[in-house]
Amino acid sequence: MPTTTPSSATDLFTHALQHDNRANPYPYFARMRQQPVTRMDDGTWLVSGHHEITQLLRDPRISADRLNSNTQKGAPKSLLVLDPPRHDQLRRLVTQEFIPRITGMRDHIHDLVTHLLDAHTSQQPGQLDVVTDLAYPLPVTVICELLGVPRQDEPVFGSLARRLTRGLDPIGTQTAEELHELQQARIELIQYLEGLIEKRRTNPGDDLLSGLMFSQNPAGQMGPIDLRITLGLLLIAGHETxxxxxxNGTLALLRNPDALTRLRTDPDLATPLVEEVLRYDPPVQMSGRSALADIDIAGTTIPKGARIRLMLAAGNRDAHRFPDPDRFIPDRPDNAHLGFGGGLHYCIGATLARTEAQIALTALARRLASPRLVTDPPPYRENAVLRGPEHLLVSFDRLTPDPRTA
Ligand code: HEM
Incomplete structure (x- = not known):
């Protein structure tokens, strides 16, 4: 915390988002929750209480069009920022192609994790960068296979995705150069995705993109613009989170050696443990909405037309909902965290993300002998909304073989 402690909602929000505080924004979120619904100087409403966030996520008087962008009416939008009925139609099309493809992927994900870790068996003792060696390549490979995006194109779409996700951060937190890059990345991603769709048109496969393009059900087909926008959303959401x-899970395990020891011998712990990571240190820290009507909440009124910031990461540490909220409790019961949002826009990829994290964290716990953080805290990415380490160096004495193949 700085010597002059911030007090207004605007100050708290600004400090919480400063890169210097990226490793631990939680003390600022705690101060925000003292007023769970409050107005910032620019007119945006900041919502940080668990109860209030949950209530707003389910309120039909709230729009997902966070910019309340009347000026952009008619511009194509992804389902993330659309409201019913259009949102629900598009979401149905995506889920009916997405969900059947992810069931039964556990073994394949396990094989990918084994393969990624096996690349490091020759160094004993050794060092991993958990981000570049496992946490990034795993979801990229999975989402590419699912969607039908060539894995070898990662250098192209990976760099576009990184630049684009900075666009999710509040306006004003990016430099002029980043804003320029963002605009450029939008254009390049459109060109890349259109090229991909064109290729698939003449050469369909059994991937999700082909499924969306060639659905037998006429109600199941997507127009070309929706197709491109949805593909871009899934590609980015599929790995940048x-x-x-x-x-974040690796970090929590290495800072909580008891949890690490328990996970090593009890694979069933992986399920509640990943939920606790989603609560304690969520990959998506906040979301946005706008008010379609005056909304009375927490003794105040959010006026019609106002922009709203839902501070998911703050709600996740609300003592009114979670006992001892600043403690990482790997088998925490009744863990209704906000890590995947809630209501109509609840994350479509939740099951996939959970599976990948459960398998990856279990493999790290079981296979790395005496893992240690090389730098604590690690360096963090610039992004504030999709928050996480840039690199996560972990040294270890030995990398044991995968218990399935040993
Ligand atoms: C740990 C990983 C992930 C986290 C923490 C996460 C988090 C979230 C959150 C918080 C939302 C709600 C946003 C809002 O209400 O404004 C969301 C929506 C969404 N997520 Fe995820 N997500 C993850 C992984 C994925 C994956 C792997 C995919 C797909 C491949 C995905 C696809 C989506 C989509 C399409 C939506 C929009 C749903 C809608 O608007 O109806 N996510 N995610």
Whole structure:
């Protein structure tokens, strides 16, 4: 915390988002929760209480169009920022192609994790960068296979995705150069995705993109613009978030050696443990909405038309909902965290992300002998909304073989 402690909602929000505080924004979130619904100087409403966030996520008087962008009416939008009925139609099309493809992927994900870790068996003792060696390549490979995006194109779409995700951060936190890059990245991603769709048109496969393009059900087909936007959303959401779940989970395990020891011998712990990572250190820290009507909440009124910031990461540490909220409790019961949002826009990829993180964290716990953090805290990415380490160096004495193949 700085010597002059911030007090207004605007100050607290600004400090919480400063890169210097990226490793631990939670003390600022705690101060925000003293007023769970409050107005910032620019007119945006900051919501940080668990109860209030949950209530707003389910309120039909709230729009997902966070910019309340009347000026952009008619511009194509992804389902993330659309409201019913259009949102629900598009979401149905995506889920009916997405969900069947991810069931039964556990073994394949396990094989990918084994393969990624096996690349390091020759160094004993050794060192891993959990971000670049596991947490990033795993979800990228999985989402590419699912969508039908060539894995070898990663250098192209990976760099575009990194630049684009900075666009999710609040306006004003990016430099002029980053804003320029963002605009450029938008254009390049459109060109890349259109090229991909064109290729698939003449050469369909059994991937999700082909499924969306050639659905037999006429109601199941997507127009070309929706197709491109949805593909872009899934590609970016599919890896720019899960990387942080695996990295944040590794960090929590190495800072809580009891949890690490328990996970090593009790694979069933992986399920509640990943939920606790999603609560304690969520990869998506906040979301946005706007008010379609005056909304009375927490003794105040959010006026119609106002922009709203839902501070998911703050709600996740609300003592009114979670006992001892600043403690990482790997088998925490009744863990209704906000890590995947809630209501109509609840994350479509939740099951996939959970599976990848459960398998990756279990493998790290079981296979690395005496793992240690090389730098604590690790360096963090610039991004504030999709928050996570840039690198996560872990040294170890030995990397044991995968218990399945040993
Ligand atoms: C740890 C990983 C992930 C986290 C923490 C996460 C988090 C979230 C959150 C918080 C939302 C709600 C946003 C809002 O209400 O404004 C969301 C929505 C969404 N997520 Fe995820 N996500 C993850 C992984 C994935 C994956 C792997 C995919 C797909 C491949 C995915 C696809 C989506 C989509 C399409 C939506 C929009 C749903 C809608 O608007 O109806 N996510 N995610």
């Amino acid at each position: 899960t990387v942080n779940l695996i990295a």
